[in-house]
Amino acid sequence: MNRRALALGVLLLGVMLLLPAFANSYVLSVATLILFLAYTGQAWNVMMGFAGQLSLGHSLYVGVGAYAAAGLFFHFGIGPWAGIWLSIALCVAFGAAIGFLAFRFGISGVYFALLTIAFAEFTRIGFDHLDWTGGPGGLFIKVAQRDQIDLANFRGPPAMYYYAMLVLTAGALALCAALLRSRAGYYWQAIRENEEAAQALGINTFRWKMLAVLLSSAMTAVSGVFFAFYYNNLFPEQIFNISRSIEIILGPIIGGVGTLFGPILGAAVLTILADAITEVLAALGWEIPGIKQVFYGVVLLVVIMFLPHGIWPTLARRLGIGK
Amino acid sequence: MRRRQFNRALAAAGVAAGLAPFGMVRAQARKLRVGVLLPRSGVQALIGQSCQKGADLAPGVIRQLLGVDIEIVNADTESNADTARTRAERLIQEGAHVLVGAFDSGHTAAIAQVAEQRGIPHIINIAAAPQITEQGYKFVFRNFPTAIDLTRNGLALMGEIFRATNTVPRSAVFMHVNDTFGQAMAKGVGALLPRLDFLPFKVLDTIAYDPAARDLTVEVSKAKAANADFLMLVCRLNDAIILRREMAKQRWNPMGIISPGSPGLYEEQYTRALGPLAEYAICNTVWFNPKSEMTKIVGAAFRKQNPKDVLDFHGTNVGYTFDAIMIAADAFKRARSTEPKALADAIRQTAIPVANRMSLGGAIRFNPKGQVEGNLSAAIQNLKGKPTVTLPAEFAEAKVVFPQPAYKKA
């Protein structure tokens, strides 16, 4: 990282920190959504971008994490600061089960991706039949009073959620930067590029792949807890949906798989793009249902065709900040 | 356009788009801006677009009736809760004074959240999950029965159907879709049925099925094997069609199909897809009042705007969406202000008489939780290809037919 990159980073962080002071709450809600997707994308990136294990079922961890904390709060009044540990423990257990089964039995590539989808779908239908969390009827948490900040129960105004997500995203970025330069990071990249060669060099690929899965699931659990307390209502159909998994991975793929800033940039670009298309179409008076998604799809298609490594590597080169 | 020029244009557009949301000035409006959120694309597009018809005709009708100007700002939730949330924020940013929507309970809950945080009143057009008005919101209002009220009305009407036709079915098989709505209804049925001794039948088997089911062979086989007198059904649209067809294929002819309150059976698509097979299905559900003055007025506007559509098929969606906007306009008229707090206070004081509402029910008044009680259901039966009100007697357009005559191929 050079000085230019550092300057840009500091500038960006400054803008983000001050955002609630001058942005209206629409902008703030979009920014919160971006950070949520950026953080969750970062978590996914640990597994796919660093260690090369393609997960198409990350909604599983968001959902389990959300339901665990929300369930404790709903039934026993236990706040998220305690609940988050149950969320993390459960998600790590799920991740461990999936990782252990898959890696022990030598499942990789497309097959691994489909295994993750299967687990997410399996769990979704399971939650549809789980009375403790309300089944398909949903789990509704009491909402906050508008103006009062109750940090103990993570209730408060939109800006509080925004800052929480900003801290998480920045933390995840720092963690990932450190990881990439640690031993684990190098082993992961070796496994990602050529697993057999890595194994031949004496790397315990099972162990390092497991580490990536566990870390990724634990990080995603936290975004689930955030989701539960930000939205205050959970439905298996929505939270475990495969389209949520896809939403999570679109950002990192468009931004640049395996890069540090890719997930953040991708989440920002896609979220703003979606809203911008809606705005432009509304301005043009083209209110045909479906047209927005068609444009969105076309943009995805174009990006993936012409920027094979995502937007960030190209942009970074243009800005002259290397990696 | 040369490349550099193009880049410059692009940058300018980007800056403009980026700054637009910041420079918003909320104009002191003479008009009430109503933000309408509906799922016009995605899995719920069908019903979302049907509700939209009610919103589209509202400004004209309301100007004529109340003499106030309202402006509708539309937003598509894309059948997605996250989008519902950001669209709600955007509508408020664009100066919406009140929000209306959004058919699905999950999306509605997400919007209610935003409305509450921003202190903008949200009037729910359709959404039955009881919890929404139990979460402690101050700015959220619902003129739609909760699932439990819906079931209570539906079961009471069931008793009336049996009395009107002098039939005494002894048994029923209960099939319900296992989604947010279906489960809430099933809970209502489970809680209420044992206490209603005026109903002569026992439920022999309860079959919950997947809302996304591609195939209902097993479900129908199982239901048929229960050998019950009639089928009690809580469904959505697509599954209802598959289910009815499967019943014909398996030659299962119970006394009839009665829903204690769900969409599906009375919808145009159901009749169009099934033809004569759609006949005689009964749905005891929220409806519009076919005899009210308001229905005549809205109906005329509806026909003018949608010459190809039949009101009966859209009546509930149009009626409840229109009434929600009506509540907003009425509050605006009394408050003489678009200030959200004043509007919310005015909405709390709402007292719209029966004559001024399109949907079936008593006067519109909100209880302290923001819920309207006393909305009514009607027994809607498909007769001659048209959903027809058969009970309660004072609104009936025809007599209820039960048991249904055996299906003969046309």
Added chain:
Amino acid sequence: MPIDLVANVVIAGVLTGLVYGLMALGLSVIFGVVRVVNFAHGEMMTIAMYATVALFAAFRLDPFVAVVPVAAAFFVFGYALQAGIINPFITRPEHAQFMLVLAIAIIMVNGLLMAFGPDARNVQVDYQLESFALGPVLVDKARLYAAGTALAVSAALFAFFKFARIGKAIRACADNYLGARVVGLDVKRYYAFTFGLGSACVAVAGCMMILLVDVSPALGPAYTLLAFVIVIVGGLGSMGGALLGGVLIGVSEALAGLFITPSAKSMFSFGLLILVLLFRPQGLLGRKP
């Protein structure tokens, strides 16, 4: 549990499973040769279903006749898609292929919404609601015909890959990409041809499926997922496996619905998928990778 009830349900499961199998066969053929996972498979089937509905509405064309033009059109469409868009992606990583096809799927679903609106559509043919009675067992006519067609088309496809010259060449490309290029085969053209064949398969499945379910734009993703489950269970790239997988899923869902609870029946498909992945990751009839 009465035996005729079980028989009814199992027979229906087998027949529906065969149609599912044909749909999955298209996916399997494409993956087996091109090694691209077609995440727009279900969406392609919904387009075929709409095409059948349109032909029926315009010319009263029975779906069993419409199968010919629809499959032909889909062959051309699939060929063009592979030649024009997907071929450059065959050497790209899986997540990039996934994104590409996903973008195509998004465009398809919403294009259909724009073109046809949100209503569910179907065709109304006179045999649709009829069934044959074999004693207490009722066999649904449309389902039986559809399953028969699925079997016939699969058999034709088997024969094609076994005996036809192009079929053999395609198998050569699948077995050994480099080798095939060395001996002078135009691999990309064969890939396009294969994608065309797979698309034609899914088109036939779509024509049959419209007799069993109504089509709406949002139907696609669920079928994509279903096709995957079937193909993985049967063995990605194995043609017999796809049919077997279809039948297995059809029957297991039927039995789970009968003996446990219908609302959880697809949970058992995913359960089956997880088991197969763990104990026989190449699928029941798949070859070791």
